[in-house]
Amino acid sequence: MAEVLVLVDHTDGQVKKNTAELLTLARALGVPSAVFIGSSVEAARPRLAQFGAAKVYVVDNPDVTGAVAAPLAEALAAVAEQASPAAILLPTGGVNKEAGARLAVKTGGGLITDATNVQPGDGGVATTQSAFASNYTVESLVTKSPAIVTVKANAAAPAAAQAGATVVPVEVTVSEVAKAAKITGTEAKAKSGRPELTEAQIVVSGGRGTSGDFSPVEAFADTLGAAVGASRAAVDAGWYPHSNQVGQTGKQVSPQLYVACGISGAIQHRAGMQTSKTIVAINKDEEAPIFELVDFGVVGDLFTVLPQANDAVQAAKS
């Protein structure tokens, strides 16, 4: 069986959950091998072995990081040349889509982005994606190999399957043109202490209706252990960081529960949240389009409804 490469998402060797998901999906397509960028592979190996990586290709080269697309693509191309994989799976996010894009041009393989499922198909790798603001579910087939697929978080439940995770170092010489675009400074963002938006089970979002006061939204989120999201109107007004924006040009989320507070429900906002399992909205305007989507809606002022809901949930929990 052919190899299937999985790009490891990690911080200093701490492997993220999405990598376990991708390794799980990869096992249905062939023999999974991990591709590890960086110098801390020993810390990562146990987890990669646990989820079935037969080999771990390691690119430990200061010119290659997870933050710049062109060198990353050259590194992946070097590994692909050695492994001749049937498929290459990358977690959606960061520069991975763009590295996948460059890799598709380099290898002649087909590219699918933001897949929610990957499986063997008739004549190639089959994928599932959303289209047109998630109004459609699309099934696709990658007909030219290698299939290069970026996969969204929560596409599979990680299932353990012990394997060897044999380390295979790969030498990569990054071209001058790939090194030409570089990072000259990095400013880390403050951590909120809340769950990550795309991974959270519950998301509470605020829109223009908050008038800039997100405190009731945050309080409710903290009671529920939720991530905080925002509409573009709230982000554009400078009330909340862009990294919390939900929608077409923000994050696409699919939590168990999405609570929209003072958000009208424009198509571009829906594009980021309408696949949520349960949707709840609070809005002053009974005609707001968000109510078309909800499992439960309250027509009312979020500044009175949210604090009351917060107290009631806290009481129910204690």
Next chain:
Amino acid sequence: MNIVVCVKYVPDAQADRTFNEDNTTDRSNVDGLLSELDEYAVEAALKLVEGSEDEVTVLTVGPDGAADAIKKALQMGAHKGVHVLDDAIHGSDAPATSLVLAEAVKKASGGTPELVLMGLASTDGTMSVVPAMLSERLGLPQVTQLSTLEVADGVVKGRRDSDTASDSFEAPLPAVVSVTDQINEPRYPSFKGIMAAKKKPVETWSLADLGVDAGQVGLDNAATKVTSFTARPPREQGEIVTDEGDGGTKLAEFLAKAKLI
């Protein structure tokens, strides 16, 4: 510095977007327009050439209607347009689209462009990959998804935000750059702009004009194929209550009943 801006003609997101029988995007029965996210790239280009003799060329690959996307960009203030139009392009995947764009960029700039500007993502395919592919094909540095942009002394600089950090990027020109919707406020075409656009030159090129073989593009040669599409069943509207002093309590009751707390 002469700039080529790549813009896409897309079905209007406000309309009922759907697919054709061959599983390609329906681009004829749904009103189309210049992808809103490409307006930011046009605006960024116009700002860079302001007060100079430099020119902005808008380039699109798309069906007949894509001429509208060029027109809108010319009305905003771009100087000339190029429309790559060829029936063989129908159903092209992203790699093929980038191949056509690469040849068109070269022809439009007489060899190597100084700066290619693009949008964050199209509003139909939404892949955010064509700029990276174009950079790969042209052998030029890629500086993408910028929320600030500065070009001086042959160097392009800008900020790219990720979930965990803001990175300052820079690269020597020529380069392929894409910008986000955080970068500026695109202008509306003025009456003067609308009138002036009518006299601006637009060239239409075929694949043969670009030396691209039809066997490299189109639905039959795509490396990925849509095999089926299914409309998501509409969500059933649940209970809506009007707050009469107990809206929050009712919300909490719903969450408890749904076992969400």
